[in-house]
Structures are given as structure tokens and as C-alpha cells.
Amino acid sequence: MAAINKKLASHRVAVYCVVTFVLTWGFWFAAVYPQALPALMAGDNPLGSLEVMLAVGAGMFFPAIGVVVTRLLTGEGFRNAWIKPKRFKGTGKYYLIGWFGPMILVALGGALYFLVTPGSFDPSMPFFKETVEAQLAAAGQPALPDSEIAAMAYAQLALILIAPALNVFTCFGEEWGWRGYLLPHMLEKRSATFTIVASGIIWGLWHAPITVLGHNYGLAYPGWPVLGIAAMCCFTMVMGSFFSWLTLRAKSCLPAVFAHGALNGCGNAPTLFAVISNPFIGPAPTGIIGGIGFIVVGVACVISLKRSGKAEA
DSSP states (O other): OHHHHHHHHTTHHHHHHHHHHHHHHHHHHHHTHHHHHHHHHTTSOTTOSHHHHHHHHHGGGHHHHHHHHHHHHHTOOSTTOSOSOSOOTTTHHHHHHHHHHHHHHHHHHHHHHHHHSTTOBOTTOHHHHHHHHHHHHHTTOOOOOHHHHHHHHHHHHHGGGGHHHHTHHHHHHHHHHIIIIIHHHHHTTSOHHHHHHHHHHHHHHHTHHHHTTTTTTOSOSTTTTHHHHHHHHHHHHHHHHHHHHHHHHHTSSHHHHHHHHHHHHHTTGGGGGBSSOBTTTBSSTTSTTTTHHHHHHHHHHHHHHHHHSTTOO
16 A cells, blocks of 8 residues: 555655546536536537536536545645644735735726727626526516616625635635645646646646536637637636746645636626627636736746746645
8 A cells, every 4th residue: 555655655746636626527427418418409508507517516526536535645634734824924915915906906907998899888887787688587587676786796706805705715625736736746847837727727628528518618609619718728727827936935725726716806807898799808807808917927927936936846
């Protein structure tokens, strides 16, 4: 058993990736695809039902489960788990950056998109209105006045400020895996640049089964689903750079958990005001313009880690 553990320990990154992909993809193919595929074939939104979305969300816990399984298989234990910060004094600012940084960058990217695409901004939030009206019609409920729909929209926007707390459990499921385990173990043998790029691609490919079903990029684009998977890998590389910087600076994955929760909570906010939107362009941060703030920050994070030597695990 000891010999087996040593062999596994020398390949912890590979073991972790195999375990996490097998568990997550197995779960999604078993719990999501039986309901999503018929909808896809019928031309409906495969991710439109509550049951499917809950199953997709449940899959976000498997990277953390992969950490537990891998640490047990390799005999590594849980002493250095990258959860509890080694020291909070002097690192508290990274928790604040994780909490509010994505909100600021999403707002900046959305603002730039609306500036360079005149006529695409509508303060009445047409996208949100159409979504609510469609949901009410599907449920057989009467239409609501525009004033009530607007109040619902602004209430949703207000919740963005506490999104990191609301999303903390699902985002911990991912971040303890990608930033709390994969990142420091890859850094043991690889440079910061290679690690951030490679781990970002791994993270993006992990999403592939749900990207195929329209997650983040929809279905109505040329080159589906390959282009969407490639775009998702680019997106996760950029976000992974920022999240990795937070993790390595704080010596804990918790700031990245907050940042991920903030991103999930506010990422679609600019689209509420969009007359015209494109997930590959903007105003959401998945697009090249909507995500420009994250791209600049992501590059700066890699440079910062290389120059300061903080990329060492």
C-alpha cells in the first residue's frame, strides 16, 4: 500500500484530474443529459428546467470531492489544505479584492461595451423583462406591470453585493479543487505562467459537457460546440489567473471563493440592460469586450506573481 501511495503521490495532478473529471462528467451525463438531450433535439433550451440547473449546480461540488478522494488515495492527508489562511493580518485586502473586484471589472467591461456599441443600452432592462414575461407565460401566470418587473430587476441587482456569501458553498466546491489543490501542486514542478495557462485549460475543459448544452455561450453560434469550448477555456484561463493570484497571495483559496461567487452573481448583470448582446463579445465578461478588465488584470496577475516570487507554493 505504501509503495502504491508513493507512486500516486508523484502523479497527484494527474490523479486529481482523472478523479474529478470522471466523477463530474459521470454525474452530469447521468443526471443532466437524460433531461437535457431531448430538449436539445427538440430545439428547446436544454438548461431551461429547474431540475437540470440544480443538477448542473450539484456538479460544482465534485472538484472538492476530487480533492478528498485524491488526498486519501495518495496518503497526502489534509494538513496543508489551502483553506485556513496561515495568517490573516496583511492578507485581508485580498478577501476584499475577491469580494468587490469582479463587480468592478464586470461593470467596467459592460460600460465599455455599451460605449463602443451605440444603441445597445436600454435602462428599461428589456432582457430581464422578456425573461420574466416568458417565465410567467410558461407558468400560466398573468403578466405583471412594468413597474413591478423593474422593481424585481433592481432587487436582483442589489443582491449582487452579497453574491459572494450567497454562492460560497458551490464556489468553494470548485475553488478548493482548482486553486486549493491543482494550483499549488502544479507549481511544485512548473512555472507560474505554465501553471495558470494549463490549469485554466483544464478548468475550461471540465465544463465541456455543459458548454455543449449552452452554458455561458448558448447554442446559436457557428462552430458549435467546439468554438464554445475553446472560448470557455480562454475565459477560465483569464479568470483562473486572477483567482490564482488571490489564492497565492493569501495562502488560502477563500479569496478566490469570494471572487468566484461575486463573478457568478454579477456576470450577467450588464446583459439586463442590453438590446443587443453576444456572449463572445459582450457585455457579459465571457466576451472579449465585456471581459477586457479581467484580461488586463489577468495578465497583470501573472506578471506580478513572476516578479515577486509569490508563485511559489
